[in-house]
Amino acid sequence: MLYHYGGDTIRVGFIGPGKVSVSLAHYFTHKGIKLTGFYGNTVLNTQEAANITKSKLYYNLEDLVKKSDILFITTPDDIISTIDKQLSKFDLNNKSICHTSGSLSSNVLINAKCYGALTYSIHPIFAFSSKNTDLKELEKIFFSVEGEITNKNSEIIKLLTKLGNKYFIRSSDTSSIYHLANVLVSNLVLSLLEIGTEYFINLGLNEKEALEAIYPLVKGNIQSIFDKGFVKSLTGPVVRGDIMTVKNHILMLKEEHKDIYKVLSLNLLKLTSLKECRDYSTTNNSVDFYQENVLNNLFSHSKKHKDIYEVLGGIE
Template sequence: MRLKLGCCITHGGDTIKIGFIGPGKVGVSLAHYFTHKGIELTGFYGKTIKTTIEAANTTKSKFYNNLEDIINESDILFITTPDDIISIIDKKLSKFDLNNKSICHTSGSLSSTILSNAKNSGALIYSIHPIFAFSKKDTDLKELESIYFSIEGKVTDQYTDVIHLVRSLGNKFFIRGEQTSSLYHLANVFVSNLTLSLLDIGTSYLKELGLSEKDAIMAIYPLVQGNIKSISEKGFVKSLTGPVLRGDVVPITKHLSVLKEEHKELYKILSLNLLNLVSLKDNKNTKNLNDTQIEFINKNESVNVNKENAIKNLMNNSKKHAEIYKILGGLE
């Protein structure tokens, strides 16, 4: 399918139309964003009539109560349902002629192969995952301007409709392999869901001091925001701060004395990882390099600098860091 880009996506002069199955936060937010970018929607199909009509109305598109109709009137269909519903939708779609249709789901944990029935009915299938935490249907469109998309599916043909769709948005994207879904989703969970859990734990100690949850969140917000800004500008190694970096044994020992038992192992694991970063920062062979160069060195076996050597050098050259390493359980 060869497409042209303009104020909208076209194929042979005809506008490419996008439909959504699933009127939830992801579907409605993406629909708003697509129309904001000049992409034409057909509308929404969903299990619950009320929410589906609301989704269609808010995006100025059409409500469908018949699956065949939205298939016939759409060129690309996005399945934006919970993960466990996708295979059910796939089977329902496969009952129709899907030739010249592209079927996409937006799950980060599932590969495109979950749409195998749709593929057998003639569709091109994709997993297109927006790397963003959609917490509401009216997501700020400016926030979506900077998000990345990852794409998995048949992308060898540079003229595939979904590639042109994502390119027309102006967002950055990357291609991932069919076998990498679990690893890819794990990365997202670490930096999103597990980070949320970590922030909850951190603010719980502030609440013990008498702060409300709202005050605790607002108190840490500049700290978190500043860290993210620094990491985006300088990378992880050059953004290090705190007692592990400085080799301050006393505050770390005090932390361990007041930590709740269920948080101690987590504290030690995360602090040991910080020590690994400190070792790269302080290593004479890497301290003047940026994170990308350090990563290259660590992956290049022909260069005698890696994380294991770096941490050993740090332990040999810094008694205070060696003591911290032992306190955290890094040494027997």
Template structure:
């Protein structure tokens, strides 16, 4: 379930950041922009920590002990393989962490990674901003539109972390603790793997003598038009291309010029497009059709169309 509730305030929340990297600095700047009290930053690299603190007009902490004492919410924004080390270090102070909220921002790890601070009384969370942070100078206006996913034990409306979300006025959703692998997989598919797919397509344009920049400029209207259509109409109504049309000849020509290491990617993605084509055809006759019927609808499509049946075969589809 998605939440988006307007909430004013923020002066009682004090947030400290452990890790002055792209995510930590960007979120720190954004929280400050939203009127939230950022206490400061702690980091291994003093120069980066000083810059992070300056960007948020906050404090440089030289010890974990001090930032813990002066913050009621701690964001661990370090690389994934450092989070458990920070968890151990914090718990080594033998503090009573009751009423402290400690979270990491990794989408690929669960809140269970913070087991030591949890045993010391802290409320622990994985809070993942669904955004690709490529810089510490992230446009704050862009951050106003991002979603946050929250995972933790027994989350309720009275949790301070939920209060923070309401102050930010960003949309968010709560997910269960066993979802972190599939959740992160979803974000990788639509972000990192899309980047890889675009790079593959752009390289074919470079074979025509275009630079990467020129190829991207040429392809941008096609890419953005497709993305805009998906957001406006959904996947099924945005279908175009030879698979959608049942056009066999262009697909055969594609397969003849594809690099060998790209063939499996092409075939798998095209087979998935056939699933969407089947769903589109079924929606023309039955408005109640939905994705749960995908396998049945594909079977019906192949039984009723020799063109699509042949496309399915040359793409390496297994007989249904």
């Protein structure tokens, strides 16, 4: 379930002066949230973060803890447990301790919890590529929240409410699948786009030219999916049943890309079967496109799609 309401100002500090923390800190102050400052291992980077956000550099972690209601740990994942142990040396009663890792649950902050803190994983669903993230872009992002959400008056809910961003609450046992979902639609999409761009470069374009060429295509597809959903945005040879085109693609593919092409194309074929069944069901009420044999429904009236399925390795 998504939540979206309004709230109060809270004092927030950051441990780790990287791209995520500086971007979030700048955004928080933009939204009227009081920023206490930064603590980090290197004075130079921490001072830079404080300067960018017009906040304070803390040389002592305990001082930052005392001055903050909420602390965000924005270090690499493998350091979070170390920070958790350091925090357990201090009075953490009435403090909220968060990390921004999407792959770890709030349970990694077990020491902070034992010493009085409420602990959370607060993950912004966004790829932070610099410390100067556009504030307008940050207004659009969703947050996922996992941890000790007791009621709508908790400090974390007040913070998210003040930001005005939409968010959803998830359980601690979802961290792995949640992070997988993020990686699939972000990092692996980047990898797939790079692979596709390689073939444009083989045609004589440089990387910049190739990216400029594909940008309208990629942007248009994303917008179509957002507006109409996946099934109604389907295009291409698999959807049309162009078996010779698919065969030619497989011949042209580098060996290391063939499995990727086949797996993704088979998924397109499944989406195509949903589309076809939905179209067919408008004239035949007996078709249930949610049943497991939806592909067989497609193949029963479309030999070309069955042939493509066989070419892609769907049938031994």
